[in-house]
Amino acid sequence: MALEKPPYTREQKIAALADQCVQCGLCLPTCPTYGLDGNEAESPRGRIAIAAALARGDAEPTESLRIHLDHCLGCLNCERVCPANVKYGELLVETRAMIGPMKHRPRGLLTLLKQPTLLRLAARLGGATGLAHWKRSLAARLPAQSAWRAALETLPDASDAPKPAPSAATSPEATTVALFPGCVASVEDADAEVSAVTLLRAAGYRVIRLPAFCCGAIDLHGGEMPAAEALAERTRETWQASGAAYLVTVTPGCLGTLRRALPGVAVDDPISLLAARIDRLHFRPLARRMALHLPCTQVNVARNEAALQKLLRAIPELDLHAVPRAPYCCGAAGTHMLEFPERAARLREATLGQIATVAPQQLLSSNIGCRLHLAAGMDAEGRRWPHMHPLTLLAQQLEDSP
Incomplete structure (x- = not known):
């Protein structure tokens, strides 16, 4: 009888993931940090080589070496174009877990x-x-x-607390959707949460709201693996008690972490569910020029940017323009804008410049971190665009909405 192979150690797993890279360099033009510095160590290919060297014991995680891993935004643009299907996001998480959090982590x-x-x-x-x-x-x-x-x-300006979403009659057979509020989004994007409930109910779903707590993304991407695992276990326990068919969150920044904690569970943002039932939703006209910023997580994790634009274009008279993605990332990237504010500001300036080419009256973005980061960089030279979550706009224009 053949003996079972022993389970991988973390180091062996990192080395195996790194070995999938063929060093073709197709990822380099898509990498925001490589674009900033033109430094091979600040590219996906360079970081994979660093991770492999650390995992095999050929290098030590000195400050000067690990800073290139810490600089990574985790935008996953590289995964989207990789011909070898390197699981770069998983490799990054495991490598950060191996070397531990940054010394000066706030x-x-x-x-x-x-x-x-x-x-x-x-x-x-x-x-x-x-x-x-x-x-x-x-x-x-x-x-x-x-x-x-x-x-x-x-920090956003103070605003009134949103009104709870109105209850709506649903059939006993209606599909149940559990809404995961998260941490920052549950406070700073509460309007979007209420809007999601309104829209999902209008589309015929039964919606329940789970308790608000952190999904663990902040710890997972910061190398704080014990804390991330504890929050993943809380997520699993909360989900199992919900009895729902789908788990959704209004911020795509939580999707990857929720999917990691709940393999096999249908985890998505509300956009995909709403687009599947767009025939049930009818919107009032709105003659306004809108810029749609597509966060990296919307494009590379949720991968439903087409469904989002389909929903928004269902609003009659809306003049919608997707912001060109040449800078690829606005620099927010979870906690990156707090840990490396100067680098984040450089990426933000490029994104704001792209938004300005659209000359919008308003800015839409589904990631609360991106919206707050972009708003902080707006100046008085015509770049004072009101901003909101796309779900908030859709709910405001929904026919028969309060």
């Missing part, structure tokens, strides 16, 4: 971001003290590379 700030209750409290305190009026002057007093400075600059 743990206090990230802990706050992962706690919706603390975020709501901070938002109320900010509103009570008029933080929106003096946050920029406070941020200017902090060092340019400070994560707290970047957080202050991206």
Whole structure:
């Protein structure tokens, strides 16, 4: 009887993933950080070589070496074009888990971001003290590379809490969809959450809302594997108790982590479900020029940008323009905009320039991190575009919506 092979160690898994790369270089033109620096070590091919060397013990994770891995945005543009189907996202996660989190990781700030209750409290305190009026002057007093400075600059102005989505009668046979609120999105993109419920119910789905907590993406992509695994287990327990057929989230930034925690489960954002029942949705006209920013996670993880545009174009008279993706990533990339604010700002400027070519009246983007990051970089030279989640716009224009 043949003996079973022993399970891979993490190092063996990384080496095996790295061996799939044929070093063709087709990923280089799609990589935002390679575009910034023109440095092979800042490319997917270079990072794969670094990961392989670390996994095989041919190199040590010194600060000067690991910084190239830390700089990676995890946008997965490279995966989309790779002819060898290298699982670069998995390789990056495993390598960061192997070498551990960055030495100067802003743990206090990230802990706050992962706690919706603390975020709501901070938002109320900010509103009570008029933080929106003096946050920029406070941020200017902090060092340019400070994560707290970047957080202050991206802090949105206070807004009223959204009204709960109206209940709608559904048949007992209706497909049940569980909505995962997440952490930052559950507070800063609550309007989109309410809109998703409204739209899904209008499309004939039964919707239940799960408790709000972090999916684990912040820890998973930061090399904090024990914390990420604990949140993945909480996700699995919450899902199993839901009894739903689908799990959805309004921010595509959570999709990859949720799918990792729930293999075999139908995890998506609401866009795909709504597009499948577009015949049930009818929208009021809106004569407005809109720029549609497509986040990397929308294109490379959700992969439903065509369905999103189909839904938006169902709004009569809407003048919709997808923002050209030449810069590929706006620089937000989860916590990247906090950990490397100068690099993130350079990528953001390129994206804002692309948005300006559309000359929009309003900006749409499905990723709350991208929207806050872009808003922080807008200036007074015609780049003060109101911004919202596409689901919010769709719900506002939905016929018979309140």
